[in-house]
Amino acid sequence: MLESAFLPRKGDADQLVGLVPHMLGYHPTDALIAVINRPDQPLPQVISLPLSEPTGTLLTHLTLRIPEKARGTVLIGYGPAIHRPKITAVSEVLEFFTPVFGRFLYDDGVLTCLTPDCDCAAAGGVPVDPRSTRIAAELALTGRVALPSGEEVHALVAPDDIGQAEIQAALDTIDEAAPPADVESLMRAARNGERLTADQVARMCLALHDREQLVTAWHYTRGRHWQHALWLDVTRRAPQQHVAAPASLAAWSAWRRGQDALAVAALDRARAIAPGDGFTRIVGYLVDAHLPAHRLRWPLAKQLDAPPTGSHP
Structure with a gap:
């Protein structure tokens, strides 16, 4: 169920944005999200950190929190395009510790792939409503509710x-x-x-x-x-x-x-x-x-x- 969300194929990158809120319990904003694949867990682990933190701080927290058995990570930045260089920098250094299978920016309802020369559906930016994705519906059926915001x-x-x-x-x-x-x-x-x-x-x-x-x-x-x-x-x-x-x-x-x-x-x-x-x-x-x-x-x-x-x- 989660393979296409974790390792986005053409046409399936939007599933990442549907996955994250139900794993966190709310729809994130201004956050750097790490979606971590673990062989010993049926569902990926999702970590949320403030995107406003300096690059070095984000890397410190991520390297501490990513399990040793992790197969790999997908990074998604929720925020304005000004943070694209930070997301890219974090992903490049993180690859020394664990495979990074994707890096994305989700801004104003548009998901954009930041991996150079990638030809996935999000390479040029694709509109995504996380509430209407297939994976969001599947996770909701399992009882995983995504609140509208951190305030909730x-x-x-x-x-x-x-x-x-x-x-x-x-x-x-x-x-x-x-x-x-x-x-x-x-x-x-x-x-x-x-x-x-x-x-x-x-x-x-x-x-x-x-x-x-x-x-x-x-x-x-x-x-x-x-x-x-x-x-x-x-x-x-x-x-x-x-x-x-x-x-x-x-x-x-x-x-x-x-x-x-x-x-x-x-x-x-x-x-x-x-x-x-x-x-x-x-x-x-x-x-x-x-x-x-x-x-x-x-x-x-x-x-x-x-x-x-x-x-x-």
């Missing part, structure tokens, strides 16, 4: 005023001097497909102020779909004074899943409330450095993937 991604972690009021009302009934709730049991309820009640979210908010409970939540958050949904939900519903921990966990989960834009959006919420929080800073270092989860080399990464026997939220 931020909306996924935006405060839910009604939910916050409900959680605050529940917090007002809880004795904060009592021992914190058990994060593992609350996460287990979410794993079973339940949306946490207002009382459960309130208890989760209080529990995450306890360092041991926060570490436990972090330990068990590996980017699984139910964990992802849990922390986004708690981030939206938690009153402002309780947002930092769940928002940082939402960022961590998104980062583990390769959803960098959502990780940044969640971090923005956490930093707005507690910019000096230690856990938020740790997650922020990883996300801001564009470090991929598979390249992380430290003991905690192994622990996160292998929780202790006996309790598996």
Whole structure:
């Protein structure tokens, strides 16, 4: 299904533009996109970096993030034609590290191939609507939704005023001097497909102020779909004074899943409330450095993937 999108043949270059938004989760603008083919993955990996970054910075981030097993990469710059030399320069240096099968510019609805002497359909520029491509329809059927913009991604972690009021009302009934709730049991309820009640979210908010409970939540958050949904939900519903921990966990989960834009959006919420929080800073270092989860080399990464026997939220 993806071969013609990854290695564009004549008439198929437009499939790249249909692929990218559904892999990122939103339609990019002002971005350098790397579409990476991996033999161990059924779908390509897609990396998004700000096209406004200097060439050297883009290369540093890309060489750090492209897996060792990558078969090759296609680069697409989303932005004005002024960035054509930058896209070309990045691709030429990147070829020393991995094969670059294509380089493109997508500007104002037109996809242009930047590979010299290429005779593909996009060599002279071809109009493309990513929403109408075949591959976009195929990926949409698998449940991969492409939001209209990065702003829509931020909306996924935006405060839910009604939910916050409900959680605050529940917090007002809880004795904060009592021992914190058990994060593992609350996460287990979410794993079973339940949306946490207002009382459960309130208890989760209080529990995450306890360092041991926060570490436990972090330990068990590996980017699984139910964990992802849990922390986004708690981030939206938690009153402002309780947002930092769940928002940082939402960022961590998104980062583990390769959803960098959502990780940044969640971090923005956490930093707005507690910019000096230690856990938020740790997650922020990883996300801001564009470090991929598979390249992380430290003991905690192994622990996160292998929780202790006996309790598996």
